[in-house]
Amino acid sequence: MVGTLHLRSAPAVGESRLIRGTLIAIAVVFLSVFLLAPLAVVFAVALGQGVAAFFSTFSNPDTLSAIWLTLVAAAVAVPANLIFGIAAAWAIGKFQFVGKGILIALIDLPFSVSPVVAGLTYVLLFGAQGLLGPWLVAHNVHIIFAVPGIILATVFVTVPFVARELLPTMAAQGSEEEEAALTLGAGGWQTFLRVTLPNVKWALLYGVILCNARAMGEFGAVAVVSGHVAGLTNTMPLQIEILYNDYQFVPAFAVASLLALLALATLVVKSVIEWRIARRGARVT
Amino acid sequence: MADCATGGACNVSIAIRQITKKFGRFTALDNVDLDIPHGRLVALLGPSGSGKTTLLRIIAGLELADSGSVHFDGQDFSDRTVAQRRVGFVFQHYALFRHMTVFENIAFGLRVRPRASRPPRSAIRAQVEELLDLIQLRTLAGRYPSQLSGGQRQRVALARALAVEPRVLLLDEPFGALDAKVRYELRRWLRQLHDDVGVTSVFVTHDQEEALEVADQVAILNGGRIEQVGAPDDVYNRPASSFVYNFLGNVNLFHGRIDNGTAYINQEATGQLVFVRPHSLEIGRQPSGANYFRATIKHISSAGPVVKVDASTGWGAPVHVEMSQARFRELELRTGEEIFITPNDLAVFADEQRAG
Numbered sequence: 001m002v003g004t005l006h007l008r009s010a011p012a013v014g015e016s017r018l019i020r021g022t023l024i025a026i027a028v029v030f031l032s033v034f035l036l037a038p039l040a041v042v043f044a045v046a047l048g049q050g051v052a053a054f055f056s057t058f059s060n061p062d063t064l065s066a067i068w069l070t071l072v073a074a075a076v077a078v079p080a081n082l083i084f085g086i087a088a089a090w091a092i093g094k095f096q097f098v099g100k101g102i103l104i105a106l107i108d109l110p111f112s113v114s115p116v117v118a119g120l121t122y123v124l125l126f127g128a129q130g131l132l133g134p135w136l137v138a139h140n141v142h143i144i145f146a147v148p149g150i151i152l153a154t155v156f157v158t159v160p161f162v163a164r165e166l167l168p169t170m171a172a173q174g175s176e177e178e179e180a181a182l183t184l185g186a187g188g189w190q191t192f193l194r195v196t197l198p199n200v201k202w203a204l205l206y207g208v209i210l211c212n213a214r215a216m217g218e219f220g221a222v223a224v225v226s227g228h229v230a231g232l233t234n235t236m237p238l239q240i241e242i243l244y245n246d247y248q249f250v251p252a253f254a255v256a257s258l259l260a261l262l263a264l265a266t267l268v269v270k271s272v273i274e275w276r277i278a279r280r281g282a283r284v285t
Numbered sequence: 286m287a288d289c290a291t292g293g294a295c296n297v298s299i300a301i302r303q304i305t306k307k308f309g310r311f312t313a314l315d316n317v318d319l320d321i322p323h324g325r326l327v328a329l330l331g332p333s334g335s336g337k338t339t340l341l342r343i344i345a346g347l348e349l350a351d352s353g354s355v356h357f358d359g360q361d362f363s364d365r366t367v368a369q370r371r372v373g374f375v376f377q378h379y380a381l382f383r384h385m386t387v388f389e390n391i392a393f394g395l396r397v398r399p400r401a402s403r404p405p406r407s408a409i410r411a412q413v414e415e416l417l418d419l420i421q422l423r424t425l426a427g428r429y430p431s432q433l434s435g436g437q438r439q440r441v442a443l444a445r446a447l448a449v450e451p452r453v454l455l456l457d458e459p460f461g462a463l464d465a466k467v468r469y470e471l472r473r474w475l476r477q478l479h480d481d482v483g484v485t486s487v488f489v490t491h492d493q494e495e496a497l498e499v500a501d502q503v504a505i506l507n508g509g510r511i512e513q514v515g516a517p518d519d520v521y522n523r524p525a526s527s528f529v530y531n532f533l534g535n536v537n538l539f540h541g542r543i544d545n546g547t548a549y550i551n552q553e554a555t556g557q558l559v560f561v562r563p564h565s566l567e568i569g570r571q572p573s574g575a576n577y578f579r580a581t582i583k584h585i586s587s588a589g590p591v592v593k594v595d596a597s598t599g600w601g602a603p604v605h606v607e608m609s610q611a612r613f614r615e616l617e618l619r620t621g622e623e624i625f626i627t628p629n630d631l632a633v634f635a636d637e638q639r640a641g
Contacts, residue, residue, distance in 0.1 A: 176380035179347055182367040183374040184394035184449055194397065198384045 042260050046253035057254035065231045066239035066255070069150065073222075073235060074215040077154040081211050085162025086204070090196070092163075093170030094178075104167075110159045118156045119224025122149060145227030150235060153221035158211045165207030169200050206273045213266040217259060297359075298323045298485040299344060299453060304353035306339055313339040314350070315509040321453070321487055321502075326479045328496035329489045331506035332532070337489045340506070341455050344487065346370045357452060373446030373484075375456040379438045381430035387441050388426040391416050394449035416444040419478070436467040443475075447482065456488035460495065472499050493533045497521060505529050527558055527634035536560045537604050541633075548631055550601075558634045563607040565630040568594065568616060572625045580604055582622050587613060594618065596626065 047054050057063055088107060092100060110118065124130045126143040136143060143149045177199065181191040197204075219237040226233045228242065236255055243252035299321040306314040314336045321327050329337040342348035344355055346367040354363040362370055381390050395409045404412070417423040420440035430438055439459065446454060459475065460468040476499050479486055490496050496503045497517040504514045505528075513525040524530040531538075539559040541550035550559050567573070580596035583603065587593075592613040594606045604626060608616075618624070 176376050176378065177382055179367075180374065180376060180380040180382070180445075181393070181397070183345060183347070183372060184397065184445065185368045185371070186393070186397040187368065190397050194393075195382055 042253055042256050046257040049250050053250050054254050057251040062231045066234040066236050070216050070236040073151050073154040076151045077158050077215040078212050080155050081158050081162050088163040089166035089170045094175045107160050107163050110157050115157050115220030119153050119221035122225050144225050149225035150222055153225045154215050157218050157221050158215050161211035162207035165203045166200055169203040202273050202277050209266050209269050296323050300356040302354045304350045306350050312509050324483050325501040326486045327502045328500035329504050330496040335506040336509040337506045341489050345372045345374050345455050371452050373451030373454040375442045375446050377458040377461050379442040383430050386427050391445045391448050420444045435463045436471055454484050454486040459488050530560050530632050535563050560632040561628045563605045566606040567627040569625045573627050577625045577627045580626050582620050
């Protein structure tokens, strides 16, 4: 049979115009009230007393130190996550071994555990009254209420991101291409760099972007281990809270707008990557 | 055979000695010995689960045997890595690098060589282009694997494997994922290519027609053991076991007994298995000679080069007969007619557990 395929706007399931309209309206209203409006408020308040007031926030040494610490935490957490994520996803996706299910569950743990609990476990482990506390004190190592604690907490909450993104991709691709590379004389490292990595690069980038956003935005776990030492152990989210509780609305929202901008940038990169993946998928099929 | 494994000059390219491989409780290979002669195209033929792909992967070094050894040109290679073995491996689903073009795929094996032995850029280009001509895909050098048809991907996989100038070429179900027509063309092309290039090649297949048509030598595997090795003509016409006879073509199976050189077949008799190929049964309107039985035609399938007739005997399983179109027209057979069937060529095997 030869004919043309008509693409009509009415879906096959045949909901009425009214139901469709209502569903779309609910989604739009919900997103506007709960997401767009707060975002707009952040920028409105931050710029409410003029651009000069906005920028003067960033000459405060405590605020600058908070931004710096956030960058440091992310700079450690993201690469650590990258290495761990690739290793874990590789192991789970391409090998069969005992305890695989447990490893997957462990990777998901930070998603299911409240960040505050995560922070508390570090305090219980490394704090002055904690399990390893006396030893650490004796050797003059400061983890809790210091920068290492912040980094540890950040690493903990971001553990699942890269591994979670890579797992389905790696499992779906199997290991035939790697085996092919080996038969062609490539070494393990060459195989990884030339075959494995290019095949998962978009999933990897996606995981890194999400991981970075979480690392910079994390509040709960970091708050517990930070101790709020101004200029020393405050990250951006903690600094925002302190400024806000201090009734310094413009600086608080100015820093918040910085985080919001990061979120928006993340969204843009994420969309671009998703678009690339979808296009790739379309080409493959 | 023994001197080949111990390093003497011989004509054997790959010698497989007492290879055993288990996956958990499943024995994939059970004490397998096999010689692959130089420059030959050898088929490993068997049903799924017979161990043929495992054997191929052990030769390549992609799988390690539990015991036994693999010798290349008389040297023990059992402990060498995949890369050291320098085998060309063509995977069943091609395993082309999806993010590389056809050209880059074929060049891969040359580009990953250590700097000292890596050919200069221009030499790599020349070699890849030569291979592209060989597989007749020069115009598609810039395409990605996803933009190729199955047959084209297969040829790229072959060229990629040949680029490293392997000492042997190993192919896992090379035509398994292709449709019938492409399959047929490609296996002839592979045979031609093998004759041109001359590299010792081993391919795995479950398709007996493919093995018998393409290979110089066929090794038939069953349940992790080699049942028979020989030229296609040998294994087809002189099968060593009932399994081989059964696997290499369609058969009619009768239970029977042998008495004084005469085979008696009917449903009560036991002790022996009597096989007859469908084309060795002769249909006549009159009884001919002393060996015949009566049957009734149940179904005729006359579309194709041979006419297939199913007949029932009343005393056993239905009988399948094949004949030429000319003979069919001559006999003017109709469904429901009573006929006389004379077996021309019987194969008799002892009725073991494994048979049938």
